[in-house]
Amino acid sequence: MGSELNLSATRSSWTGGWFSWTRQSDEMLRNIEKKILSCVKTVYKRFYVDIGSVVGQSDKIWTICLNEDAPRAPLVLLHGMGAGLALWCTNLDALAAHRPVYAIDLLGFGRSSRPKFSSDASKVEAQWVESVEEWRREVNLDQIILLGHSLGGYIATAYALKYPERVRHLILADPWGFPEKPSNVYEKYQMPLWVRAVATAVQPFNPLWAVRAAGPAGRWLVGKTRPDIPRKFAAFLPDADQLIPDYIYQCNSQTPSGESAFHTLMTGFGWAKNPMVHRVGSLSPRLPVTVLYGSRSWVDNSTSQLLTEHRPNSATYVQVINGAGHHVYVDKPELFNKYVLEACARADAYDPRETEAGPETSQGLDQTIGDQPPDHNVKS
C-alpha cells in the first residue's frame, strides 16, 4: 500500500517527448487531488490497495478512507464516468460522521491502474465487479453499503447481483445503464442525413476523445465545455474554477483504459449494451435499494420504476432531488447527504443476511413501502 504508482507504467511510450504535458500527470494529479481534498475536515488516509492481477498484471486501486474505526457498516462510494474520488469532497465529511467511508478510483480511472480491459461488454462488467470484490477482500470489509453514481451505479448494481451477501444496502445516484435503448423506426426520417453521418462518425471514438485529441488545449476544453461543474464546487472549494477542470483533465488525459471499457459497455449514443432492466429482477429480493436522482436530470423516474416493477416484493426507496441535475451529489450536497444518511440508517436497522426466513416475514417497514405502487416518492 504505497502512495505512488509506478510512473513508467502510465507514461505513453510511443509519443516520446512530444506529448510531454501528460508525463508528469500522475504527480500532478496527486497534488491537485490533495488540494481539492483540503476542504475535507475529517481526518483521512489515502493509499493504494494492491488487488493483484484482476485485469492487468498487478492492479492497484487508489482509495481514500475516513473514520475507519467506527463500528457501523462501511459506506463505499463509486464515482461516475471520467470522474475520480476527489469529486466526492463535498459529501465525505457528512457521510463519514458516524461510519467508515471509503471512496475509490475505479479501475481504469483517476489514480488507479489503467490496464487494458476486455473488448466484450459482459466481460468488462465482470472485470470491474471482480476488481471491487478484490478490493473489498483486500481492505477486509465484511459487508458494505454500496453507493454508485452514474457508471458507478451500474457497477454497483452488477456487484450486488454477483455478491448479494456482501451488500447491505444499494444506493444508486442517477445510475447509468438501466433502460434499454429504444428502437425508433422513424428516426431515419426525422434526422437529416448529415446529423446521422456525424453521429455515426463519432461513435467509434472513446467518449472523451476530444480532450486528449486537443493536446495542450485539453485543459482549456474541459473548462470551456463544462464550466458548470467547477461552479457547483465553488461554494465549498475556494479555487474550484482552477482545480476542478485541472483534476478532470488530469484524470482523463492519461491512457483511457476505463473509458474504453465504458465504451465497450455502451451501444449507440450512451446506451448500455446489457441494460440492467433485464437483470434487476434477479437482484436479491431482500436487498433494499435506494435511488436518488435530480429532477432536471431524468426523463422521468424510469429507473426507479423499473426497479419497483421488477422487484415487486422488495424495498425500493426513491428520492427526487429538486433542482439537481445529473451530478446530484454536488448540485444539492446537503439534501444528497441527508438522503444517503437516511438510507444508511435504514441499512443499520435492517441486515438482509440476518433474515433468512424470506421477505414476507422479514421486513416490517420495508415491506409496507415496497408493496406500494412505484409512486411513493418523497418529494423534496
Place this chain on the structure above:
Amino acid sequence: MNLSFAGCGFLGIYHVGVAVCFKKYAPHLLLGKISGASFGAISACALLCDIPIGEITSDVLRIVGEARAGSLGPFSPSFNIQNVLLASMQRHLPPDVHKLVSGRLHISLTRVYDGKNVIVSEFPTREDLLQALLASCFVPVFSGMLPPRFHGVRYMDGGFSDNLPVLDENTVTVSPFCGESDICPRDLSSQLFHVNLANTSIELSKQNINRFARILFPPKPEVLSNMCKQGFDDALRFLHRNNLISCTRCLAVQTTFQLQDVLDDSHEYDPECEECKTHRQDALVDDLPDTVMTIFQNAIESANSGLASWLLRRRGMRCISLITLPYRVPVDILYATFTNYIGDKVETHALQYAVMGNVRVRRRRCLRHNNVMTRFVTSTPKMSKSLWRLSWSLLRQLHAFVYSAHDRSDAAARIYYKLALEAKKDTEDYRLDRRRASEVRVTYGDVVSDSDTFEHILNVTAHNDALLAYYYLDSDNKMKMTEIYDVTDADTEAVQSPTERDLNKQLEFDNDWSSDLIANDDELDLDNLDDDLLDRNIFSDPESEWTGQRSYSSSDGDQPESDRRIENFTAFEDN
C-alpha cells in the same frame, strides 16, 4: 418565481409555446422577473407586456419565411435580421413598453471589448429597450458587421457569455435544447454526455445536433410548429409535475400540499379540490390555443400547397436551383447593395426604418420571382418588373382557382377530415410511435363507427376546437405522419376528458388502469370513472360506443405498456 429563457435564434418558437402555456395556466407565475438572452429576451419582453401571442407567432414565421427565401438562406446579403426585428418590434410593442418591463425584464448582453456578461434591467426610454433587445440578438457576421451600441457601449448577443441568465435559486429555466433545464424537450436518449455552453446545458444527442443547426438556419414551418407545440407540452408537464396548475379558490382555502425548493414561493395544492382537478385535466387535454394553430396552419399551407413550391420541391428543380446558386448570389448581393444604398441615401435617419420596410416588401416579391421562375427564363433577364408582377398575379389567380377546394370554411374542413379519420379507423389499425420522451404508443383498435357519426362530429367540433385544429392540419395528405402523431397526442392526453369519448375509446380503459394500479389514488380515479360513466349515459350514443369500448379493451390488452407509464407518472405527481 423567476423565468429564464435561453437564447436560441430561430428556435425561439419553442419559447412561444412555453409562453402560451404559462399565460393560460399559470399567469400567477409571470409576476416575477423574466430574463433572457437573444431571442429569449424578445420572448420575455413579449410575455411581460402582454402582446397577443398570435401576433408574435405570425411575426416569427414571417421572419422565418424571409430568411428562407434568400439565395443563401438567412446568410443572404439581402436578408437583414436586425432590420426585420426592429421593424416588427416597433410595430408590436406598446408605446409605454419601457415602463412595463423596467425592473422585470433582464436582458443578457455580451460587452464586445472584453467579452464580459452584462445584465441590463432598467430602460429609461423605449428606444433604450429596443436597442438592448437588438444588441442581445446581434450575432456578428450573421446580423451584420458592427455591433449596435447600448448606452454608448457596443454589445452583442448575450448567448456568447451567458445564454441562460439565472437570477436566483428560484429560477425556472427554459431551453429548447434537451439538457439539464427545468423546461426543455426530453429526448429519448441516455442523458449521459453533456456540454455546458454559455451556461446552457446541452446534451450531446442527435436531436440536439440537429437543433443546433437550426439556430441560424430556420427549418420548415412544420418543424417550427412542432417545436412550438413541444414547448407547450413541456411547459405543461413542468406545471403538472410541480402541481402548479391550480385554481384560485384553492389557493385561498386549502393547505395540504407544501411545495419546496425550486418552488418555495408558491402556494398550496389540494388534490381533493374538484376545481383544481378539472382545471388540471383541462390543461392536460388542452393544446395550443386556436389562434396560434391557425397561424401555423396558414404558414404550412402557403409553404406547401403553392404551385410554385410544388415545382420547387421537384428534385430537378432543386438541382437547378443549386446549380444556379453561384449566379444568383452575386445578383442578390448587387441588389442588396443597391437597395441599401438607396435606403441610406434617400431617407433621413428617423424615417429610415419605415421606408426600408416598404423597400423590403417590394424586394421580397422580386426575390420570390428570382427563386421561383428565374430558372425558366434566365435567358431573358431584362424582362420588366411590371410584366413579372402581372404574370405572377395571373399565376396566383390560377393557383387559387385550382386550390379553391382548400379554401372552405374551417368547420367544413374539419368535419371533412374528421370523417376521413373515422373511415380510416374502420379500415386499419394504427400503431404509432411518438418519438419524444413522454412516449405514448397508441393503437386504434377496430372501432365500430356508428352511422350517425356526423351528428357526433358536429357535437364534438362545437366543444373542442384546439384538438381539432390538428386534424385539419392533416387534411392535406402530404404530411400525414406528423399530423397523426398530433392526433395521437391529443387522444392520449384527452383520456380523462368526458367530451372526448367519441374519439377515445381507451378512456375507460385508462381509468381502469389507474384505479387498479394506484392504490393511493383510488378515490380520485373512481370519481373520474363515475363522472365518465354518467357523462357517457347522458351525452353519447349508447350501444355502439359500448361495443366499441369493449372490443378495444379486449383486443389490446397487451398494448399500454407506455400508457401505464403515463398513468404512473400522473399518479406520482398527484402524490
